[in-house]
Amino acid sequence: MEAELKDMTDDLESLKRSLPDSSLHASVDKLKLHVENLAKMVKSATVQRSKVKDMSAEVVDSNPYSRLMALQRMGIVENYERIREFSVAIVGIGGVGSVAAEMLTRCGIGRLLLYDYDKVELANMNRLFFRPEQVGMTKTDAAVQTLSDINPDVVLESFTLNITTVQGFETFMASLKNKSFCPSKEGSGVDLVLSCVDNYEARMAVNQACNELTQTWMESGVSEDAVSGHIQLLIPGETACFACAPPLVVASGVDERTLKREGVCAASLPTTMGVVAGLLVQNTLKYLLKFGQVSPYLGYNSLKDYFPTMAMKPNPQCSNAACLERQKEYLVAKPARDAAAKAKREAEASLAPEGPLHDDNEWNISVVDDSDLGRIDATSAGALPEGLTHELPSADEFEKSPAPVPADTSVDDLEALQKQLEALNAD
Amino acid sequence: MEGWDPNTKSTLTQIPLLSTKAGPRDGAAWTQRLKEEYKALIAYTQMNKSNDNDWFRISAANPEGTRWTGKCWYVHNLLKYEFDLQFDIPVTYPATAPELELPQLDGKTQKMYRGGKICLTVHFKPLWAKNCPRFGIAHALCLGLAPWLAAEIPILVDSGMIKHKDDASSSNES
């Protein structure tokens, strides 16, 4: 088709030259312009590749998955193609979330659910992913536009909403529960939720939803001074939830008191955000495709290139009721979990070749339940690794509450109280 | 309470504290919480009026009491500047504070997140977290919005980013 259009342009050019009447030249030029535009449209339309049915490991220029399937050939990943069965929800399509979405899209993830209520602005252009011509579009629409061009195999669902509002939260919960993509899947309709939001309120909303749905999720964040960040794996009942302890931050080493906050809310760097998105998606791939070690918490201090890690046990006094329920369930399921682990070890042992046991136990694998080793209590600030601090204090104990609530029993009817406030508002 | 001016501190201590830890998804407990919210707001409004420091109007915009709208104002150089005020009660309330919005000032100041949400000081969230569930809407206005208006409105007026409504209309007429 491109060749045909090129011939047509050439023919028009020779027609123009052979025309005795130059007054017709303008009309021929106009026709030529149309043909050239058509040629451009044809070219851009053919750029988008068609969907592929199966991931092939064949190493040819036209195979978008050959380098990923090579992970399987090399023995890093046992079954890479399983990635097409997975659904990942990304909450917050900003500097971290949009890049994480692009990485997962290029990896050929099965389905992405995208949540954001914001629009693309010129002020976002210091970050990756969004382009200036997308300014004014919702971040979800702009992301779908770019991601579907990059990889049409990925099923994209987008939700333009604020998950902290009552209505937004209900839609969020319902979308996570929807199992139409993979009806045979146990639990919710998604394999993992990635929190890429930039505020405490939204993180607490993700935490609430995931605790209620027993949904494993990963949290990510970049500090307001743009020089540190972190990722964290949260498994309801098994690890500390986001409300179990005040949020952890990676100390940048910059004294908070010397930080000049006048006139600014937050700074951002594409580098820090890109690093955090990379760490988050790497942990996601390891979790989904079962290779390597999934980090429970990984911090990033860019000023010192320091990466603290740790693991946190849930807080038995967590203020979140759903977290306490999940903790109870996790304890109840312990015998079954131990039995399954034992059976797995025995199966692996029977598969191992006859002969002496490995005496070079390189990874220090022990047969005792060491799941609690090295895990710190969510509430013990003293046990935090160097370079990590709590961002907020814990709520004061109820009992210690110094000021009693006034026992104003004169009015205790909601409507009457509303009227009383309205009367005050009226004058 | 490090980092707060004495005025804010003394006002805060006079606002009744709340006791029910319930959010908008908690049914009857939320109704109980709403009653406490109203009591605190009524007491705070009365206190402001009697101190000749009346500075906001706020009321629930839906029957569930999850969305609130109203106005707030600030007097600078004897002129009164008034703004729409709105916010939603988050699903994780009262563990997280409502995010107060002044939509008319969206994009006019750096001290604001998208959608006109005011950027609170580093002192607000720690104090709120420490006092959960005893702080409510009235406390958020006293600790969050009042100091924000006092800090930002003079800057916005002096830099010409906002104009007094009389100023604006007279310049339109001329």
Ligand SMILES: [Zn+2]
């Ligand atoms: Zn918890």
